[in-house]
Amino acid sequence: MDIQRLEGLRGCGGAGFPVHIKWQAVANEATPEGGKVIVCNADEGEPGTLKDGWLLNEQPRRVLLGMQRAAAMVGAVRAYVYLRPEYTEQLRFLQVAINDLIEDGFLSPGSGAMWNGAGFPGRSVQRPGHPLPPQEMPNIAPAAATGLPLRLDIVLGGGAYICGEETALLESMEGRRPQPRHKPPYPTQSGLWGLPTLMNNVETFWWAERILSGEIETPGSHRLYSLSGDVERPGVYEAPVGITARDLIDHFGGGVVNREQISCWIPGGAASGVLPASCLDTPLSPEGLKEVGTSLGTAGVVVYAKPTQPVEVAAEIMKFFADESCSQCTPCRLGNRAFSDWISGVHEWPEPEVTERWLEAMELGSICGLGFTAPLVVRQMQRWFSEAVV
Amino acid sequence: MSHDKITFNLDGEALEVVAGTTLLDACRSKGAQVPTLCHEDRLEPFGGCRMCLVELDGAPRPVPACKTNVASGMVVRSGSDSLERVRGTIAEMFMAEHRPATGGRPNAMDKVAKRFNLGAPPIQFPERAQYHDRNRFIGFDTDACILCNRCVRYCDEVMQVTALEHSGQGPNAIVQPTDGLSFLDTSCELCGGCISSCPTGALYEKQSQGVEESSCDTTRTVCTFCGVGCVIDLNTKDGKVVKVTAEQGVGPNDGHLCTKGRFAWQFIHHDDRLSEPLVRGEDGELHAATWEEAYARVAEGLTKVKQEHGADSIGFLASSRCTNEDVYVLQKLARSVIGTNNVHSCAAT
Numbered sequence: 045m046d047i048q049r050l051e052g053l054r055g056c057g058g059a060g061f062p063v064h065i066k067w068q069a070v071a072n073e074a075t076p077e078g079g080k081v082i083v084c085n086a087d088e089g090e091p092g093t094l095k096d097g098w099l100l101n102e103q104p105r106r107v108l109l110g111m112q113r114a115a116a117m118v119g120a121v122r123a124y125v126y127l128r129p130e131y132t133e134q135l136r137f138l139q140v141a142i143n144d145l146i147e148d149g150f151l152s153p154g155s156g157a158m159w160n161g162a163g164f165p166g167r168s169v170q171r172p173g174h175p176l177p178p179q180e181m182p183n184i185a186p187a188a189a190t191g192l193p194l195r196l197d198i199v200l201g202g203g204a205y206i207c208g209e210e211t212a213l214l215e216s217m218e219g220r221r222p223q224p225r226h227k228p229p230y231p232t233q234s235g236l237w238g239l240p241t242l243m244n245n246v247e248t249f250w251w252a253e254r255i256l257s258g259e260i261e262t263p264g265s266h267r268l269y270s271l272s273g274d275v276e277r278p279g280v281y282e283a284p285v286g287i288t289a290r291d292l293i294d295h296f297g298g299g300v301v302n303r304e305q306i307s308c309w310i311p312g313g314a315a316s317g318v319l320p321a322s323c324l325d326t327p328l329s330p331e332g333l334k335e336v337g338t339s340l341g342t343a344g345v346v347v348y349a350k351p352t353q354p355v356e357v358a359a360e361i362m363k364f365f366a367d368e369s370c371s372q373c374t375p376c377r378l379g380n381r382a383f384s385d386w387i388s389g390v391h392e393w394p395e396p397e398v399t400e401r402w403l404e405a406m407e408l409g410s411i412c413g414l415g416f417t418a419p420l421v422v423r424q425m426q427r428w429f430s431e432a433v434v
Numbered sequence: 435m436s437h438d439k440i441t442f443n444l445d446g447e448a449l450e451v452v453a454g455t456t457l458l459d460a461c462r463s464k465g466a467q468v469p470t471l472c473h474e475d476r477l478e479p480f481g482g483c484r485m486c487l488v489e490l491d492g493a494p495r496p497v498p499a500c501k502t503n504v505a506s507g508m509v510v511r512s513g514s515d516s517l518e519r520v521r522g523t524i525a526e527m528f529m530a531e532h533r534p535a536t537g538g539r540p541n542a543m544d545k546v547a548k549r550f551n552l553g554a555p556p557i558q559f560p561e562r563a564q565y566h567d568r569n570r571f572i573g574f575d576t577d578a579c580i581l582c583n584r585c586v587r588y589c590d591e592v593m594q595v596t597a598l599e600h601s602g603q604g605p606n607a608i609v610q611p612t613d614g615l616s617f618l619d620t621s622c623e624l625c626g627g628c629i630s631s632c633p634t635g636a637l638y639e640k641q642s643q644g645v646e647e648s649s650c651d652t653t654r655t656v657c658t659f660c661g662v663g664c665v666i667d668l669n670t671k672d673g674k675v676v677k678v679t680a681e682q683g684v685g686p687n688d689g690h691l692c693t694k695g696r697f698a699w700q701f702i703h704h705d706d707r708l709s710e711p712l713v714r715g716e717d718g719e720l721h722a723a724t725w726e727e728a729y730a731r732v733a734e735g736l737t738k739v740k741q742e743h744g745a746d747s748i749g750f751l752a753s754s755r756c757t758n759e760d761v762y763v764l765q766k767l768a769r770s771v772i773g774t775n776n777v778h779s780c781a782a783t
Binding site for chain 1: 481482483484487495496498501502516519520523524526527528530531556557559580581600601602603604605607
């Protein structure tokens, strides 16, 4: 019933899945030998997103407490923070926070070990240094205060964008090339080493802790917005879901640098595509952004002042996707590469019929979200800046 | 393993299959033409090429038939217009990076191009760096590679050698011998199984480079290098062996071969191959002789050894390349004529 208190909170990692449904799904799974697993996805890699790094610097204890609460509620005994490897400062704060929580009796003694996740280029077989599977680390002593066993360790990420995709992250933790798995089964049923796994974003655990500790009464009413680009005061801001980008930029960000005009902006991380200045009064909410063809994503708002051209921004995003494709499935590997070349002018655009077919093949044929949401960037360009793309 | 039957709906018809059957196998059993590139029956399903996508009611987007098991009550369509369009577009994507190989092996992309009536692709990606090393057997034409990972998985799953890897990501993703080394410096056993699993002919037999496999005559026979009895096909051109292949699903080897079976056939037409008996003369040199002269010389030598040192000072070792009948006769010779039980065949090990 405690899980129901989270109703209204949506995952803050990009997909926006209802948190209480995911937690309930893991809670409902039978506990297999080896136990259930909690993973905090701290592989913050979405361009324009910086809230998780900020949170781990400022409030790592609350993030970890969110994980601890989740473990108690779904019955997990192992927990991992999969940390973006560039976050070296955050790593130190995390280690301090973990030690404090062991002392305070929330985590089992021995917690805080550091492991490696696999990345690219890598061999398709295991290399040492990855988290030990349950059979090699079977006994977890109960934590002093809670009486529940919970071993919480840190895994340094593989250093690729795709490592933040939940199943690629699991592959990386298990020591293989971080290539997304086919779903179903979902991680809630069969995740790390085939165990039921609850994976949430850093910010999601942070909100969950604030909600479950009684600090917040309306789950999902606010988000942490990462504001960057050509604004006077870039940073991470807690603001209501539904605030307009204009308000966010003016009231929190101090306006555009040098009072320049806005050329275009990104609402929720690179994968949410580029919007024109005419959409600045759109509410930053799932519903509001759906109206203009996109989503709130990671709530990473990036502002581009003139004379930056929207097509330059889109080209950069598509090149990023092309470079970061794990190269497992064809539509993502070659589709992103083609659109990167077309949009940046390396190759001439083909007939619109071809463009449409290639977008469709990516949307329908890719394995994971990288492949099937990347076409959104092109479609948004077609919708808002049609003169620039074909 | 369960043999329970489950029923599902494929293209409007109810179909009963054994639980655990993949959608691909179910489609094929019904004759549905689902194209594949990364799938190979000897390997675990991969689901990377996306050619075998089928529509499944309730799924947010098409699912790979090779990687999806049939579940009771599924409603599946294997060949809608939309599916064919997506498959054709993915094939077109492959053509943007694929260049026909020069090794002479069959190329599945020809069939794919024909099925989807593909013309010139709307974009052509730059050529890859070519791969060279000193190994004599396995050639790799990188521009023909479509990253289906069949060779990598063959090496992992069947040979358990892991001499090949899928490395890098995005435009830089390639298949290569592990860590970019020469095949000779990896754990490669030069079995050439990767060649047999490659659908595009990117991997080929160096010794047979340029010989069109489709233009060869084949003679099915049994490899004589050891006692396993692998079924092989001698590929011949103008009456001479030019390549050895093995068909999947045939014989005890199911298309697998070792480095000897696949690559060591040059002795057949080699200049150094003995075609008549040679006997060493008084001058210390070998001279051509008749079989009678050769047998007489062997008998003379063995008799002398037996007289001087006894029968058990002689041992007979049969080559694994001998037939059962050969080996029988050899032990008969040892036991009845020489009088020793010192007989062994290296096929026993």
